[in-house]
Amino acid sequence: MRVGVKLLLVAVAVMAAGVVIGFYVSNLTTLAGSPTYSVPVHNVDGHKVVNLELQTVAAVGPKLSPNPDWVSYLIKDQSGQWKRETVWDLPAHATVHVTIYNFDGASGLRNPYLARPQGMVGNRIMVDGKPTDAIDPNDASHTFAVPALGLILAIPGVADDAKNPCGYAPCAMSNAHRTIKFTFHTTTPGHFRWQCFVPCAAGWVYGFGGPMQTIGYMDGFLNVKA
Amino acid sequence: MAGQPSAASPPAESTSHGLRVVLAWLILSAVATPLVAIYVGPLIPPGNASTQATEQVFDNTWMLAVITPVICFLVVFFAYALLSFRAAPGGVVDGPPLRNDSRVQVLWMIATGLIVLFLAGFGTYELLQNGAGGGQGPDPIAVPSGQKFQVQVIGQQWQFTYRYPSLGGLESNQLVLPAHTYIELNVTSLDAVHSFWAYELGVKADANPGVNNVAYVQTKDPTTFHVRCAELCGLWHPYMFNNGRVVDTSQFQKWATQQEHLYASIKPFMDKSESDGGAPYSKTYFPQPDRRAG
Numbered sequence: 001m002r003v004g005v006k007l008l009l010v011a012v013a014v015m016a017a018g019v020v021i022g023f024y025v026s027n028l029t030t031l032a033g034s035p036t037y038s039v040p041v042h043n044v045d046g047h048k049v050v051n052l053e054l055q056t057v058a059a060v061g062p063k064l065s066p067n068p069d070w071v072s073y074l075i076k077d078q079s080g081q082w083k084r085e086t087v088w089d090l091p092a093h094a095t096v097h098v099t100i101y102n103f104d105g106a107s108g109l110r111n112p113y114l115a116r117p118q119g120m121v122g123n124r125i126m127v128d129g130k131p132t133d134a135i136d137p138n139d140a141s142h143t144f145a146v147p148a149l150g151l152i153l154a155i156p157g158v159a160d161d162a163k164n165p166c167g168y169a170p171c172a173m174s175n176a177h178r179t180i181k182f183t184f185h186t187t188t189p190g191h192f193r194w195q196c197f198v199p200c201a202a203g204w205v206y207g208f209g210g211p212m213q214t215i216g217y218m219d220g221f222l223n224v225k226a
Numbered sequence: 227m228a229g230q231p232s233a234a235s236p237p238a239e240s241t242s243h244g245l246r247v248v249l250a251w252l253i254l255s256a257v258a259t260p261l262v263a264i265y266v267g268p269l270i271p272p273g274n275a276s277t278q279a280t281e282q283v284f285d286n287t288w289m290l291a292v293i294t295p296v297i298c299f300l301v302v303f304f305a306y307a308l309l310s311f312r313a314a315p316g317g318v319v320d321g322p323p324l325r326n327d328s329r330v331q332v333l334w335m336i337a338t339g340l341i342v343l344f345l346a347g348f349g350t351y352e353l354l355q356n357g358a359g360g361g362q363g364p365d366p367i368a369v370p371s372g373q374k375f376q377v378q379v380i381g382q383q384w385q386f387t388y389r390y391p392s393l394g395g396l397e398s399n400q401l402v403l404p405a406h407t408y409i410e411l412n413v414t415s416l417d418a419v420h421s422f423w424a425y426e427l428g429v430k431a432d433a434n435p436g437v438n439n440v441a442y443v444q445t446k447d448p449t450t451f452h453v454r455c456a457e458l459c460g461l462w463h464p465y466m467f468n469n470g471r472v473v474d475t476s477q478f479q480k481w482a483t484q485q486e487h488l489y490a491s492i493k494p495f496m497d498k499s500e501s502d503g504g505a506p507y508s509k510t511y512f513p514q515p516d517r518r519a520g
Contacts, residue, residue: 108503109503110382110416110417110513111380111382111387111416111505111513112492112495112496112498112503112504112505113387113397113492113496113505114387115492115495116488116489116491116492118399118488123488133491134491134492134495136495136503137495137503137504138502138503145385147384147385147399147465147468148465148468150399152399193462193465195384195462197382197385199417206417208383208417208418208460212383212461213460213461214461215461219461219462
């Protein structure tokens with residue numbers, strides 16, 4: 001084979017490898033680890049409304065993950081089943097009502113400033129039915145934060161001595177939990193990551209490994225679509 | 227090259243090669259250097275949003291102007307060699323033997339030595355003026371004179387937040403700076419190593435946990451700029467960015483008042499001691515929310 005042909009083949013092989021690696025990295029940093037869940041959209045007086053029901057659990061359990069002891073978010077689907085899916089399709093310019101049931105204890109925030117709810121309607125959240133514009137950073141169990149939308153709120157934890165704590169997820173409403181409600185509005189279409197800011201990954205260095213660094217547990221995306 | 231016999235040319239002709247290359251190089255450099263300095267230099271990032279950014283453009287223009295003749299020489303020499311020393315058609319003939327020329331070696335060493343020394347001196351002088359927008363560590367040596375407005379930059383996986391000690395330690399997730407003001411940025415981190423890069427302002431400083439990395443920047447007219455993390459810091463590193471604003475003084479006061487109002491609800495918790503889970507303003511922080519983490 002001539003040298004020129006060999007060089008051409010090597011160049012083509014290198015380019016092909018680059019494309020494959022690019023796709024792999026792109027997939028890894030966007031959607032890998034969690035399938036996408038299209039949240040049902042309701043029309044209320046011509047306005048799009050979405051209801052998100054979420055659980056935060058201390059241990060996701062063997063039914064939902066090969067890492068049963070990892071902390072995780074779960075979402076309730078249309079059939080009422082809890083799923084470990086953290087990439088959600090949402091409509092643009094919609095009102096999103098969020099309810100989070102937290103079954104986990106407190107870990108505390110690394111930066112207490114993040115305990116101030118912001119970016120949602122009224123810059124306040126409802127905690128167990130009471131309006132709140134700041135929680136004690138020490139009581140934070142998790143956060144739900146979409147930095148690009150300026151949305152962040154801390155989720156207070158279940159008391160250490162609470163009765164009937166949840167073991168493995170999915171947790172039942174009879175288990176000790178906190179209920180957090182808030183509303184925010186989606187903006188223009190986009191791909192927005194969300195994350196937890198509380199170092200809540202038990203057993204990992206500084207609480208920020210494993211489920212905190214893996215999409216499908218404490219991180220995900222809002223795919224806001226037109 | 228001078229005096230070397232060539233397989234393609236008789237030795238008598240080859241004596242003019244060096245002169246030809248030098249002449250071509252001088253002409254090309256004389257044309258290209260001012261063109262590059264005048265037309266290409268100003269296009270080099272980061273722009274004109276701060277004094278430091280403008281100085282960086284100036285520095286980069288100078289460096290580009292200095293290396294332009296070097297690049298011209300390489301291009302001329304390469305092109306001349308390709309054209310003049312091609313093997314003659316026909317059989318494969320060995321080229322002339324390469325011999326040492328001490329004049330060329332000495333000239334090369336002097337020229338490159340002077341260029342490197344000039345750039346080292348020039349860079350050091352520019353750095354010592356005001357730090358050139360870079361992080362200088364906790365004890366900066368290039369401290370601009372006059373009053374400076376302090377802003378703290380806090381990196382965390384994966385967001386930057388900003389504190390204003392002159393506003394009672396107010397913290398915000400927005401970076402807003404007053405126009406025409408010297409800013410002292412105190413950059414630190416709460417967890418991993420991040421890097422605060424305010425691109426259009428020409429500021430870049432590592433954010434290390436437990437370290438106060440000081441950088442200076444003098445804002446100009448109102449504008450917007452991008453902030454990015456420039457240190458691979460985990461899963462959401464590519465999403466660790468936001469926008470900052472330089473606004474005039476009255477707008478800054480208005481923004482500060484609005485932020486103080488929002489901050490009021492969290493201030494009592496922030497003012498607690500670190501051992502109680504608070505974070506009163508400090509140059510560094512050692513948060514310990516490790517009830518579950520190791």
